[in-house]
Amino acid sequence: MKTKHFSxxxxxxxxxxxxxxxxxxxxxxxxxxxxxxxxxxxxxxGQWEKINTKSGKVDAFEGSIEVAPYMIKVGEEDEVAxxxxxxINILEPAxxxxxxxxxxxxxxxxxxxxxxxxxWNYTKANPFAITFTGSIxxxxxxxxxxxxxxxxxxxxxxxxxxxxxxxxxxx
Numbered sequence: 001m002k003t004k005h006f007s008x009x010x011x012x013x014x015x016x017x018x019x020x021x022x023x024x025x026x027x028x029x030x031x032x033x034x035x036x037x038x039x040x041x042x043x044x045x046g047q048w049e050k051i052n053t054k055s056g057k058v059d060a061f062e063g064s065i066e067v068a069p070y071m072i073k074v075g076e077e078d079e080v081a082x083x084x085x086x087x088i089n090i091l092e093p094a095x096x097x098x099x100x101x102x103x104x105x106x107x108x109x110x111x112x113x114x115x116x117x118x119x120w121n122y123t124k125a126n127p128f129a130i131t132f133t134g135s136i137x138x139x140x141x142x143x144x145x146x147x148x149x150x151x152x153x154x155x156x157x158x159x160x161x162x163x164x165x166x167x168x169x170x171x
Contacts, residue, residue, distance in 0.1 A: 046167020063094030
């Protein structure tokens with residue numbers, strides 16, 4: 001009886017191991033194709049605000065975000081993925097002040113019922129190493145929001161920052 005239980009457990013562990021070894025670098029599409037990934041493309045110029053939630057201090061500075069196509073490797077060449085995923089690029093010099101680990105990350109993007117584009121990446125394993133959300137209005141106004149805990153000084157002192165970008169699409 002113990003051998004039977006052990007065999008079942010071993011089979012489940014192997015199956016779980018095979019499933020968890022999938023390549024997590026590709027972000028899966030969500031929802032049906034609606035052209036959101038094309039409608040969002042462009043460069044958005046605006047203002048970043050980094051708010052210290054403990055002191056209330058606000059650091060504000062200008063910056064830009066580029067929304068680019070999500071590329072996939074097909075054979076020897078890169079091609080645009082044909083599903084509702086884009087890449088968010090934080091352009092210099094703002095990147096260095098925003099407490100993210102990389103300059104770009106993929107995100108899901110869809111239209112909502114009012115034709116506003118909503119984008120997000122809820123996976124902390126993404127290159128930014130934070131979860132983020134945002135929207136782009138039909139008029140081209142973008143907002144991007146996230147929160148991040150930053151270790152300050154020695155020990156386990158952490159300060160939480162809320163970070164907000166508001167910008168306008170450039171023609």
